[in-house]
Structures are given as structure tokens and as C-alpha cells.
Amino acid sequence: MELRSVAVLGGGPGGLYVARLLKLRHPGCAVDLYEQSPPDQTFGFGVGLATRTQRNLEAADPASLAAIVERSFQHEMAMKVRGQRSLVPVDNLIAIGRSTLLDVLRQYAEEAGVRLHYGERVSAAELDVELVIAADGVSSATREGAADAFGATVDTHESLYLWCGTDFALPSAVFVPVETEHGTFVAHGYPYAPDRSTFLVETDEETWRRAGFDLTTARTPFDQTDEESLSYLSAAFQDELQNHPLIGNRTRWLRFRTVRCARWHQRNVVLLGDAAHTAHYSIGSGTKLAMEDGIALDAALAAAPDLPTALDRYETERRPSVEHLQDTARRSMRWWDTFPDRLDLPVDQLLIAYMTRAGKVSVDRFAVLADDVVRRGLSHYAGCAVTEVPDDARTPWILSRPLVRDGGAWSSRSVSVEELGDHDEVVVDVRDPWGPEGDALVKRLGAGINHFAGRVLLRAEDDLGSTLTMFDLGERLRRDTGSVVAARVDERWTEHAVAALASGRIDLVVRATS
Known part of the structure; x- marks a missing residue:
């Protein structure tokens, strides 16, 4: 089918990427993207892209993938447990700063002719367009506004995690636990720039409470960083951090939310990325899922004779791989929950x-x-x-x-x-x-x-x-x-x-x- 007008809600990687793909395939289509935050306001640190994801992005749009790879940081992977360190010499793992990734995708979306509207909050009901793509994240207002129509469920996990970073490049990606007087904290870290690394830390609820982080979480405003937790964790992981501090960006303890939807589209509105589904970070990033959703949606729209058929096809063809990944991620999540029990190996x-x-x-x-x-x-x-x-x-x-x-x-x-x-x-x-x-x-x-x-x-x-x-x-x-x-x-x-x-x-x- 040939599209005439598309609105994308959400200026994250998935929204920017699908907007570019659709504009490239349908040059005469008006593609507008709306993001409520300013373009220079982003949260998070690095984003990892595995080999298979890189292959998928290259097949869909080699130009933007080349720009992403050029600005990415390559690394190996290691695990360190009780003083023993083992290195996996992989040469195909890359990571890129989230803000850098957004800059690249923003540039390529604009070059394709996508009109970007920052600082504008709009709803699907306000838009008079042929297709609305809701790529508005895990807390999607579009999904929550019609939760029954989409058959949405959100399961909140028991364990806790926080995303932070540090101001140097770790020598490799690393999985490392530290055993403290309160319990075990496990870090997943990886470098994404010559002077930056992502450092995700997770723990069980009992350890979190014993360390007093239930209290620090309660007294940290939602738009601020829990500096007390970062100070404690900087000291706990000082060997791996080489005495560098942990850095926050609205960093606070969270519980992972698994989003599932019985239906991904309603009339002319379709959900994409975290708005439709989430999978635990230990098996693959939301960025990967959202961008690959964009590839699948673009292909379905190109192959179908009309919009209802296209959206049905998108969901029918994409859902099995997403649900398989969610099941795999659930299994991986539970393995990490019990990781401290295996430190004798x-x-x-x-x-x-x-x-x-x-x-x-x-x-x-x-x-x-x-x-x-x-x-x-x-x-x-x-x-x-x-x-x-x-x-x-x-x-x-x-x-x-x-x-x-x-x-x-x-x-x-x-x-x-x-x-x-x-x-x-x-x-x-x-x-x-x-x-x-x-x-x-x-x-x-x-x-x-x-x-x-x-x-x-x-x-x-x-x-x-x-x-x-x-x-x-x-x-x-x-x-x-x-x-x-x-x-x-x-x-x-x-x-x-x-x-x-x-x-x-x-x-x-x-x-x-x-």
C-alpha cells in the first residue's frame, strides 16, 4: 500500500527509526514525529547492539547502521567472581551512547524528510492522519489510555536494579558480583565511549532493604538521582571501577516491568517497542526490539493492500519472535535473580x-x-x-x-x-x-x-x-x-x-x- 500521512508518537530510537524507514519507502507520505521532551534531554547511558541486531539494521538501512557503527565502541566480555576473571574474546559486540544514537537517528530521519516536533505532547485522538505509531515507551500514554482495547498487562518484578554510569571505559564488558555485609549486588557493565561506561546494578529486595535503599528511594524526588545509593555502590565496586565514581542521570532503584498486550493495534493506531512489549535487559535491549519492530512494520505496510491487512500482518508475523524472546528473557531474568547462589562455581x-x-x-x-x-x-x-x-x-x-x-x-x-x-x-x-x-x-x-x-x-x-x-x-x-x-x-x-x-x-x- 502507499501511505499518505503518518504520525509517530515518541522520539526514542524505535520512533525515529521507523519514521525514517517509512519516509524512505513512501517519499510522498507526510511523516511527522512528536516528542514531548526537548531534543537535548535524554536519559540513560550506553546501548548495546549484538551481531544479529546489526545484521538486521544493515539489511533494512545500511546508511544509518554505518553511521551508528562508526560512532560506537567495540568491546569484549568478561566475568569476574571472587577474584577469578575470565575473558570471552568476542569481536562483534558494540555499544553506543544513547544520546549519540539519538543524534544519529535524528539526523537520518530529518535527511529522509521526516518532520520532527520536539516539546509537543499530542495524543492519538488529536491526530487526523492515516496511521498513528505509538512508540511512547514502557509507560505509554497511548496504551494506558486504551488498556482494555489493547488487552494490556504489566507484571512488576520483585528484584531491583538501577542504571548508572562511570567516567572511564571499562576494559571490557563485565559481569561482577560484590558480597557486602547487607547481601550481594551484581553489576552488568560495558564501555560505550573512550571515557564512559554503563554500569547497571541489581539486587534482591531483602539486600536492598538491609542496605537502607528503601529509605533512600523514598526520599529521592522522582526527577533526581539517589546519590546515597551511588556513593555506597561506588565504594562497593571500587576495584572494578578503579576508584572512579558512579554517575547518575535521574538514577533510582526500579523494578523491571514486563509489558504484554493481547492486541498491538486498534483501528489506525499501532503500538511499537516498549509500548507493546518489554523483555528483561539481560537478554536484549528495548532499543533492539523497538528498531526491529520498525523493520517489521515497514515491511508489512509495503506488502499489504490496505492498512487493516498490514497491521494484522505486522502483528501476526512479528509477535511469535517477540513472545519467544520474552519467554527467554523471563528465564534469563530468574537466572540472574539467583546468580548469587552460584558463586561457589x-x-x-x-x-x-x-x-x-x-x-x-x-x-x-x-x-x-x-x-x-x-x-x-x-x-x-x-x-x-x-x-x-x-x-x-x-x-x-x-x-x-x-x-x-x-x-x-x-x-x-x-x-x-x-x-x-x-x-x-x-x-x-x-x-x-x-x-x-x-x-x-x-x-x-x-x-x-x-x-x-x-x-x-x-x-x-x-x-x-x-x-x-x-x-x-x-x-x-x-x-x-x-x-x-x-x-x-x-x-x-x-x-x-x-x-x-x-x-x-x-x-x-x-x-x-x-
Whole structure:
């Protein structure tokens, strides 16, 4: 279809990007973007862009992607735990300052002919245009004004986080916990300029309260920075920060909100980015999702004969990948919630657990990226020398490792039900192993496992999501009850079972055919 008039609400990356794409494809269309804040007023620090996102942006608009890459900062990735540091030598991670990214996208939108209106707050109902794109963020006034029409739900997470930065470039992206008298704080940091890094810190509610941050949050005005928290965290992370201070920008403790909408469009209004959906920051940025939404919407509008068909197509084709990412992000979020429980693992084995936590990366795929890390991690798993870990055929090698534990001995990690011996058997039907249902199940099993030498066999539905949930529950059982955990796994999910073994989520695999 050929568009005549479009209004975009919201001047973030998603709004600016889709405005440019539509103006390039429909030169005769009037494209107006409205942003209530001034152009020089932005919040946040750096934005990371992974390889796949870069490929998608290049395919949609190579010119703007080239400008983004030119002004980005490349970095590697590391994890540091209790004095052990392990580096993943990736060469395709980039980050860019949010204000710099907006400058680039603003320039390219204007060059395409988009009319930008800053300092103007308008609603969809006020606009007499063919299409309204609401890219107005996680607190979208458009969505909230018609929450029932969009079928909107917002789930607020228990743990807390704050975004801040520092005034030097970290040597790499880094995941690092600090253990304080109040509890554990975990930082996700990465450089995005020669003199700037993003530094996100998260913690559980109990630690947050013990540190007094419930009080500092209450007395910090909404448009100000919680300087007391930043001062405390600057001292706590002083080694990683090399004694540089943490910098705020309306920085305060927040709880992540997962936005879902049953419908992404109503009449001529369509939601885009955080207005329609959010996914936890540990798996991918809202910037990535919003810009890729823009690509999908532009393609749907070009291919459809009319607007209703186009908006239906956009949602039908885009929703499955977004919902898959949201499910992956939920799993990743819960893994990070419980990250402090894994600090006993050697850092290389912990990196394997991190990379395979959401079922997106196998051990072999991670080894292509960081063979030395995987080799050291598997040596810890198997209790052998690094030189004994094979260069390939890792799956059969991991499965063939013997296990001696709590009076039991198995010649390999792949066993039959008979070889497992006496055990409790549990059908895993909880959605969240770390939530109340998981708590109740672990408590019940913890009271009964001594009857069968502390061995548990887990079963789940034969889909990947249920299998990954089973592995997560297995990790809870191993840690909370000390039981030997076996999981019945279909051969289709062997690579995921191997990752679960190497990461300490389960102890044994029972062949589904036994």
C-alpha cells in the first residue's frame, strides 16, 4: 500500500527509526514525529547492539547502521567472581551512547524528510492522519489510555536494579558480583565511549532493604538521582571501577516491568517497542526490539493492500519472535535473580552456565566463541586436567563422565532408570521453579528425599520450554536439598541436557527410551 500521512508518537530510537524507514519507502507520505521532551534531554547511558541486531539494521538501512557503527565502541566480555576473571574474546559486540544514537537517528530521519516536533505532547485522538505509531515507551500514554482495547498487562518484578554510569571505559564488558555485609549486588557493565561506561546494578529486595535503599528511594524526588545509593555502590565496586565514581542521570532503584498486550493495534493506531512489549535487559535491549519492530512494520505496510491487512500482518508475523524472546528473557531474568547462589562455581564453569542459561546457546556453540573458557569449565565439571578435555565430540564426552556422590557411583552421566537406583519421581508442572510453586515443590521434596538416598528423577512435557524448566528446578533441588538429580530427557534435547550437566543444573540424564 502507499501511505499518505503518518504520525509517530515518541522520539526514542524505535520512533525515529521507523519514521525514517517509512519516509524512505513512501517519499510522498507526510511523516511527522512528536516528542514531548526537548531534543537535548535524554536519559540513560550506553546501548548495546549484538551481531544479529546489526545484521538486521544493515539489511533494512545500511546508511544509518554505518553511521551508528562508526560512532560506537567495540568491546569484549568478561566475568569476574571472587577474584577469578575470565575473558570471552568476542569481536562483534558494540555499544553506543544513547544520546549519540539519538543524534544519529535524528539526523537520518530529518535527511529522509521526516518532520520532527520536539516539546509537543499530542495524543492519538488529536491526530487526523492515516496511521498513528505509538512508540511512547514502557509507560505509554497511548496504551494506558486504551488498556482494555489493547488487552494490556504489566507484571512488576520483585528484584531491583538501577542504571548508572562511570567516567572511564571499562576494559571490557563485565559481569561482577560484590558480597557486602547487607547481601550481594551484581553489576552488568560495558564501555560505550573512550571515557564512559554503563554500569547497571541489581539486587534482591531483602539486600536492598538491609542496605537502607528503601529509605533512600523514598526520599529521592522522582526527577533526581539517589546519590546515597551511588556513593555506597561506588565504594562497593571500587576495584572494578578503579576508584572512579558512579554517575547518575535521574538514577533510582526500579523494578523491571514486563509489558504484554493481547492486541498491538486498534483501528489506525499501532503500538511499537516498549509500548507493546518489554523483555528483561539481560537478554536484549528495548532499543533492539523497538528498531526491529520498525523493520517489521515497514515491511508489512509495503506488502499489504490496505492498512487493516498490514497491521494484522505486522502483528501476526512479528509477535511469535517477540513472545519467544520474552519467554527467554523471563528465564534469563530468574537466572540472574539467583546468580548469587552460584558463586561457589569456578568462573569458567559459571560462564558456561551463563551462556546456556536460556537455551539459546549450546556448549559447542560457545566453544566456537571461547574454546579456552569452555575447556577450563569442562575440566572443572569433570574433575580432570584441561588437557583431557577434547577439541570436539564434547557431547558424548560430557555424557560419559563418571559421577561419585553421596554414596552413589555411576560410570557415566547417561543412565537407565534401573542404574539410577531407588529414587523419588517428580512430574515437573510448574512454570517458575524459583516462584511460590517451585518453593512448595522443593520444600515437599526436601522433606522426603532421605527415604531414597536423596535421589530424584524429574520428568516434564516433551517440549523444549518444559525441559528447560525441569533443568532449572533440578538446579534448585541440587542446591536446596543436596539431592542427586536425574532428568528424563528426549534425545531431541540432548545438547540442552549436556549444557545442564556442565552447568550444574542436573547430575544425570535418563534416556527417554529406558
